[in-house]
Amino acid sequence: MCIGDNMLIEYLNFAYQSVTHRKTRSFLTIIGIFIGIAAVVSLMSIGAGLQDAVNEQFEQMGSNKIMIMPGGEGGVGMMSAFTSSIILDDDDLKLIKKVRGVGETAEMIMKTAPVKFRKQTKHKLIIGMPPGSAGEMFKDMSGFDIEQGRELRDDDKYKVAIGIDVSEIMFDREVDVGDRLNIQGYDFDVVGVYGRIGNAQDDSQLYITMDIARDIFEEEDEISMIMLEVRDGFVPNDVAQDIKEELRDKRDENEGEESFTVQTSEQLLSSVNDLMGIVQIVVIGIAAISIVVGGIGIMNTMYTTVMERTRDIGVMKAIGARNNDILLIFLVESGMMGLLGGAIGCGIGIGLAKGVEVIAAGSGFAMLKASVTWELILFALGFSFLIGAISGTLPAKQASDMKPVDALRYE
Amino acid sequence: MAKKPVIELKNVWKIYRMGDVEVPALRGLNLKIYPQEFVAIIGASGSGKSTAMNMVGSLDIPTRGSVYLDGIDISHMDESDLAQVRGKKIGFIFQQFNLLTNLTALGNVMMPMIFQGISKEERLEKAENLLKLVGLGERMTHRPKEMSGGEQQRVAIARALANDPEIILADEPTGNLDSKTGKMIMDLLVNLNKKEKKTVIIITHDTKIANVMERRVRLFDGKIVK
Numbered sequence: 001m002c003i004g005d006n007m008l009i010e011y012l013n014f015a016y017q018s019v020t021h022r023k024t025r026s027f028l029t030i031i032g033i034f035i036g037i038a039a040v041v042s043l044m045s046i047g048a049g050l051q052d053a054v055n056e057q058f059e060q061m062g063s064n065k066i067m068i069m070p071g072g073e074g075g076v077g078m079m080s081a082f083t084s085s086i087i088l089d090d091d092d093l094k095l096i097k098k099v100r101g102v103g104e105t106a107e108m109i110m111k112t113a114p115v116k117f118r119k120q121t122k123h124k125l126i127i128g129m130p131p132g133s134a135g136e137m138f139k140d141m142s143g144f145d146i147e148q149g150r151e152l153r154d155d156d157k158y159k160v161a162i163g164i165d166v167s168e169i170m171f172d173r174e175v176d177v178g179d180r181l182n183i184q185g186y187d188f189d190v191v192g193v194y195g196r197i198g199n200a201q202d203d204s205q206l207y208i209t210m211d212i213a214r215d216i217f218e219e220e221d222e223i224s225m226i227m228l229e230v231r232d233g234f235v236p237n238d239v240a241q242d243i244k245e246e247l248r249d250k251r252d253e254n255e256g257e258e259s260f261t262v263q264t265s266e267q268l269l270s271s272v273n274d275l276m277g278i279v280q281i282v283v284i285g286i287a288a289i290s291i292v293v294g295g296i297g298i299m300n301t302m303y304t305t306v307m308e309r310t311r312d313i314g315v316m317k318a319i320g321a322r323n324n325d326i327l328l329i330f331l332v333e334s335g336m337m338g339l340l341g342g343a344i345g346c347g348i349g350i351g352l353a354k355g356v357e358v359i360a361a362g363s364g365f366a367m368l369k370a371s372v373t374w375e376l377i378l379f380a381l382g383f384s385f386l387i388g389a390i391s392g393t394l395p396a397k398q399a400s401d402m403k404p405v406d407a408l409r410y411e
Numbered sequence: 412m413a414k415k416p417v418i419e420l421k422n423v424w425k426i427y428r429m430g431d432v433e434v435p436a437l438r439g440l441n442l443k444i445y446p447q448e449f450v451a452i453i454g455a456s457g458s459g460k461s462t463a464m465n466m467v468g469s470l471d472i473p474t475r476g477s478v479y480l481d482g483i484d485i486s487h488m489d490e491s492d493l494a495q496v497r498g499k500k501i502g503f504i505f506q507q508f509n510l511l512t513n514l515t516a517l518g519n520v521m522m523p524m525i526f527q528g529i530s531k532e533e534r535l536e537k538a539e540n541l542l543k544l545v546g547l548g549e550r551m552t553h554r555p556k557e558m559s560g561g562e563q564q565r566v567a568i569a570r571a572l573a574n575d576p577e578i579i580l581a582d583e584p585t586g587n588l589d590s591k592t593g594k595m596i597m598d599l600l601v602n603l604n605k606k607e608k609k610t611v612i613i614i615t616h617d618t619k620i621a622n623v624m625e626r627r628v629r630l631f632d633g634k635i636v637k
Binding site: 007010014017018021311312314315316317318319320321322323324325403404405408 | 465468470471490491494495497498499502503505509511512513514522523525526527528570573574
């Protein structure tokens with residue numbers, strides 16, 4: 001007496017008839033589910049897209065890099081380099097260069113300064129680029145390619161290479177090679193425009209030589225950030241530990257209370273991923289509440305449906321429906337409502353994610369591509385069906401337990 | 412040779428509990444119904460007529476006593492086995508027609524066959540033939556609310572015949588119909604008994620109907636009176 005596929009198809013048909021028979025009620029019932037699923041799908045795909053973008057950037061950087069920034073650990077990545085009053089200097093750099101395993105180093109200065117073009121002034125981040133091969137390393141890691149004009153040369157004085165957004169978006173008129181910009185009160189000639197990198201931060205920076213940066217900012221030996229390459233055969237984590245120890249000794253600081261941060265690219269990547277993981281968990285938690293509320297909505301509707309159809313249940317039992325048939329009929333119906341909610345939710349969620357992608361691209365963050373995977377869609381659909389079916393369990397049980405005589409008498 | 416009864420009630424008691432009070436609806440009912448009989452069960456309301464129908468139709472099990480369907484004691488079967496048995500052996504016709512409103516005439520007639528696990532092709536063919544038999548060949552895809560009472564009851568009759576049951580059990584089948592339509596339905600039931608050789612049991616309080624029947628079982632106070 002097993003329940004054949006044959007019957008399941010019929011039950012799907014019953015469920016379909018019943019759900020579409022009361023369109024408004026069915027729609028109201030599934031709102032909770034589809035809001036929750038839409039939130040999960042959109043945020044998961046944006047989150048995954050964000051992660052892809054970050055991973056891509058770190059891949060470009062390479063896994064054998066170490067970054068040293070002023071400010072204690074716990075600051076999120078580069079932010080501390082801009083905000084901290086504690087600085088690194090040339091002595092620190094000399095010390096670091098002596099640590100075993102340290103290869104090429106690139107120090108740079110980052111300062112926010114007024115940038116004037118014609119009558120307009122904007123405050124932007126100015127990067128002082130190290131000379132020689134260190135500068136090359138920095139450009140490699142960041143993925144800079146010149147699009148117009150030429151690269152900055154070591155012997156350039158008061159020349160500037162600009163990010164694409166500085167050229168195209170920042171000022172009312174486009175800034176081209178040969179134009180003159182005033183930075184921190186000094187005139188600079190634009191010699192090159194970099195191609196689009198895909199994140200608004202890098203694309204709206206201006207790059208000048210280190211020496212000139214020190215001159216105009218009147219900093220003799222301040223360094224905002226040091227990047228270095230670990231020699232082949234050395235483990236980045238070990239080298240980072242040695243650097244930490246040296247700097248601690250020099251500054252007379254205890255472990256855990258450092259005024260600087262040493263991070264390998266892997267650590268940086270994992271700390272960014274951790275952060276995004278937390279954001280995703282919070283968001284999914286909120287979405288889960290919506291889905292649970294949606295499930296309760298389905299349960300409520302199913303109780304009403306069971307009650308309204310008490311007589312139908314009695315009739316079905318009289319003409320031979322076993323308890324399991326009735327149970328399955330109502331479970332399929334509530335599962336279908338869940339599934340329907342999930343399907344609408346997926347549609348809205350994908351739409352939202354693509355919308356965010358378009359908006360992000362419009363505001364300079366072209367690297368973000370919403371990552372909508374089949375796994376995510378299947379999971380969302382399966383999950384919403386499950387929520388529907390689980391919510392329908394109690395009402396369906398109530399229906400299947402009805403005695404045919406009582407159900408037939410029900411008015 | 413004496414025929415074996417299709418339905419036999421032996422000393423059947425059904426006692427309902429209303430709060431602390433026990434209300435016996437059937438008090439030791441004995442009844443045998445033989446194949447191809449055309450029987451009326453009659454009685455005023457409160458006579459136990461409906462309870463008797465539930466027993467005969469195996470919709471409910473007795474508090475005491477035994478009910479045999481084709482010689483098998485069903486008094487102790489669980490609800491699902493009982494459903495399977497009655498779905499196969501008994502066709503029900505109700506006063507309120509009791510069609511499923513979401514389904515077409517065809518869907519309603521196919522319904523009992525679904526629960527017996529009959530294939531789609533077979534269901535469709537059978538249901539079409541049955542609807543033609545009751546004169547609704549043109550209305551197969553109509554839903555109950557698009558049909559008259561007489562038409563709905565004919566769909567119900569077609570549904571009752573879906574699994575080729577030995578017994579047709581009709582509870583006040585003409586109670587909601589005008590007399591002309593009621594007569595048409597009665598003619599159909601007579602036909603089922605005479606031509607299709609079905610055992611037909613009608614529960615009614617309408618003496619006009621009862622008078623057409625070959626045998627009348629009159630209930631009073633949960634027992635048969637002569």
